[in-house]
Amino acid sequence: MTQHSVDVALGARSYSIRIGPGLLRDAEALAAAAPGRHVLLVTDANVARHHLAPVQAAFGERRLETCVLPPGEQEKTLARFGELIGRLADMGASRDATVVALGGGVVGDLAGFAAATWMRGIRFVQVPTTLLAMVDSSVGGKTAVDLPQGKNLVGAFHQPAAVFADTDVLATLPARELAAGLAEVLKYGAIGDAGFFAWLERHMEALLAREPTAVAEAIARSCAHKAGVVVRDETEQGERALLNFGHTFGHAIETEQGYGGLLHGEAVAVGMLLAAELSARLGLAPAADRTRLEALVAGFGLPVRIPPGLDPDALLRHMRLDKKNRSGALRLVLWRGLGRAEVVEGVEDAAVRAVLAAG
Ligand SMILES: O=C(O)C(=O)C[C@@H](O)[C@H](O)[C@H](O)COP(=O)(O)O
Numbered sequence: 001m002t003q004h005s006v007d008v009a010l011g012a013r014s015y016s017i018r019i020g021p022g023l024l025r026d027a028e029a030l031a032a033a034a035p036g037r038h039v040l041l042v043t044d045a046n047v048a049r050h051h052l053a054p055v056q057a058a059f060g061e062r063r064l065e066t067c068v069l070p071p072g073e074q075e076k077t078l079a080r081f082g083e084l085i086g087r088l089a090d091m092g093a094s095r096d097a098t099v100v101a102l103g104g105g106v107v108g109d110l111a112g113f114a115a116a117t118w119m120r121g122i123r124f125v126q127v128p129t130t131l132l133a134m135v136d137s138s139v140g141g142k143t144a145v146d147l148p149q150g151k152n153l154v155g156a157f158h159q160p161a162a163v164f165a166d167t168d169v170l171a172t173l174p175a176r177e178l179a180a181g182l183a184e185v186l187k188y189g190a191i192g193d194a195g196f197f198a199w200l201e202r203h204m205e206a207l208l209a210r211e212p213t214a215v216a217e218a219i220a221r222s223c224a225h226k227a228g229v230v231v232r233d234e235t236e237q238g239e240r241a242l243l244n245f246g247h248t249f250g251h252a253i254e255t256e257q258g259y260g261g262l263l264h265g266e267a268v269a270v271g272m273l274l275a276a277e278l279s280a281r282l283g284l285a286p287a288a289d290r291t292r293l294e295a296l297v298a299g300f301g302l303p304v305r306i307p308p309g310l311d312p313d314a315l316l317r318h319m320r321l322d323k324k325n326r327s328g329a330l331r332l333v334l335w336r337g338l339g340r341a342e343v344v345e346g347v348e349d350a351a352v353r354a355v356l357a358a359g
């Protein structure tokens with residue numbers, strides 16, 4: 001079975017993303033990634049049921065505290081962050097402690113934010129268990145919690161020291177979660193690699209069938225794309241904003257639904273189509289490419305429309321609090337067609353609203 005490794009070259013903060021089967025059972029490698037006396041392992045109840053035991057065994061009971069959170073984006077709150085910090089304090093974690101995130105994006109973002117802030121930053125290891133976390137949220141060091149007012153509004157950049165993406169765990173991933181991860185995978189093709197997009201079109205069935213070689217290649221190509229962007233622009237001064245394609249719209253949907261509606265990847269899928277539609281209307285992207293984007297999104301079983309009942313004006317209000325905005329003006333990642341995206345400022349509210357109203 002193929003093992004892949006992708007390096008994120010950030011000088012003293014460089015790390016490897018290991019991708020392949022059996023990594024959760026590689027006790028030696030996991031233990032080596034957390035060398036200090038204290039380890040806080042953060043996971044959620046769904047993941048714990050399937051995957052907690054081997055990871056706990058790798059770190060050994062003596063130095064391990066485990067925190068099992070309820071699952072779901074609604075848990076990515078300041079209150080849960082406070083709980084994690086309380087656990088670190090209670091266990092007497094010193095600066096050589098490690099926080100390990102075993103789970104999807106919510107667990108990774110929360111645990112990472114605790115690691116970023118405890119004693120101004122301690123070691124952090126990502127063990128992603130969803131496709132979305134493997135291809136996106138475990139890589140690049142964005143950590144955060146949500147506020148009722150907006151998604152990921154409180155957070156920090158804090159790179160992991162290692163990422164272990166065990167592809168065996170994808171066997172038990174619900175189909176809806178698999179599709180949500182595929183949304184972030186196809187994003188890389190849409191914004192930067194038309195050849196990868198075409199590869200995804202050709203391998204759609206294989207990916208949905210979880211064919212191991214195809215899945216591992218999709219993860220490795222996604223991580224390689226993201227690693228390249230992160231190395232060039234770690235703290236999103238420029239190019240990294242392109243990874244936010246579909247997210248201004250998507251985050252607005254998630255916020256308006258109180259983080260209990262669409263999954264993040266599903267909201268991003270709808271958001272990419274809205275951004276593509278706006279781009280086509282502004283004459284920036286060929287309508288034919290938008291059609292191909294929608295076909296792949298739908299082919300992966302992802303939603304293609306804004307969920308019914310969401311008010312366009314409320315969505316636009318949420319978009320105003322997006323982190324890419326400057327001096328009160330919207331900055332959107334728009335599309336130039338397959339493989340090309342750019343940040344655009346000064347799009348008229350009316351044009352954005354029209355796209356939101358059309359759904
Ligand atoms: O890593 C990035 O940069 C991204 O934008 C990747 C996104 O897919 C991811 O959802 C990220 O957490 C969004 O960050 P935010 O800055 O828009 O909150």
Ligand SMILES: [Zn+2]
Nearest residue numbers: 136184264268
């Ligand atoms: Zn995302």
